[in-house]
Amino acid sequence: MVGESIQVKPVEVVVGERGLERAIKHLKRKMANEGILRELKRRRHYMKPSIKRRKKEAEAARRRRKRVRQMAGE
Numbered sequence: 001m002v003g004e005s006i007q008v009k010p011v012e013v014v015v016g017e018r019g020l021e022r023a024i025k026h027l028k029r030k031m032a033n034e035g036i037l038r039e040l041k042r043r044r045h046y047m048k049p050s051i052k053r054r055k056k057e058a059e060a061a062r063r064r065r066k067r068v069r070q071m072a073g074e
Contacts, residue, residue, distance in 0.1 A: 011027065011030050011031060011034065011036070013026050013027040013030065
């Protein structure tokens with residue numbers, strides 16, 4: 001894992017006739033869809049592996065609870 005290179009395509013937005021404001025909105029939407037902002041926030045501070053694992057398990061449990069609630073509502 002150490003030293004492995006990940007190829008990532010750049011996020012591009014073309015500024016067309018609709019103007020810069022529209023292009024900025026489009027860029028923000030693309031970044032949110034690709035999870036770039038979430039990744040930046042996650043990497044802002046070092047997280048010990050034990051805490052990372054605990055957070056991952058808590059997130060999985062939250063998704064399971066959400067899925068059970070959705071199934072009960074149908």
